[in-house]
Amino acid sequence: MIDTGTLWIVIVGLGLGSFGMRFLFLGLVGDREMPPWVLRHLRYTAVAVLPALIAPLVIWPRGTGGEFEPVRFVAALVTFAVGYWSKNVPAAMLTGAAVLGLGLGFLG
């Protein structure tokens, strides 16, 4: 169960932090230049952090108590593949959900 106090700290903290990043240049930095190496690392934050978050959940899913499970693994691969080649986020989500639902329905 999620603790209510923790939840609100996260909501408010994440809200302030996210606004801070959106406001950083528009409000404070203005037209001043950023060091190129900083911008270069900023460009890779999302493509690094999101996969790092997901990879352990794919290999050791919460729903199975951390046991590797082939249906979830295949659904994950299919979702990623559809997203990568079609560039269509809803299509990838629906395909992945269908594979997961059907797979667990037949084998589960």
Place this chain on the structure above:
Amino acid sequence: MAGSDVMSSYRRGVKDGLPFLLVIVPFGMLFGVLATEAGLSVFEALSFSVVVIAGASQFAALQLLQDQAPVLIILASALAINLRMAMYSAAMTPYIGKLPFWKRAVAAYFLVDQVYACAALDYERHPAESAAQRFGYFLGVATPICPVWYLATILGALVGGAISTGYGLDFALPIAFLAMIGPMLRTPAHVVAALAAVTGSLVFAWLPFNLGLIVGGIIGMVAGAETERRLEARSAEGTRT
């Protein structure tokens, strides 16, 4: 008339923002569903979407909250996902940096992925527009996107309680993220960053407090930045010879 110019820019923004409803509605609803599954009330789920207004980081924070990760790790991980918004902010500054302070603050709040993507494209196409017209366009794009994000969250949270749990719903979140990651990988450097991050997070999964995520993320960022630097150096050499 300046006022009618601003209105026509606003209307163009609304038109450009509308197609994104196809993404925003299911995505917001999914957040609402998963938030109620995690034990959040409708009000708490809505607050999340209104205060944070950044889908990917909301999903990440929700997952880590369920994992009972320490608050600092949750905030660091979720904010790292939103670091790209500092880049959006930097990219918008030359176009709307001359606006009054409060308008820049409003723009900053609504600076979400889709609004940024539309504005970046539109400002380039209409270099002659005034900052006021650009602000009009900006709010135009945000008009269908942001309020619907809140509404979809409420709808999902209300429906969520009625959906029976089980059947791999634990995996809805990884599926949602994987669907988003695919289209993000547009260059070889993106692919290297993602692969390095995946490897790092798996190798360091044994670290306490979900630190494996932070370590994997940093490894991925450095790998991506370094790949980009080398590819640029190589192509610069190629043009010289």
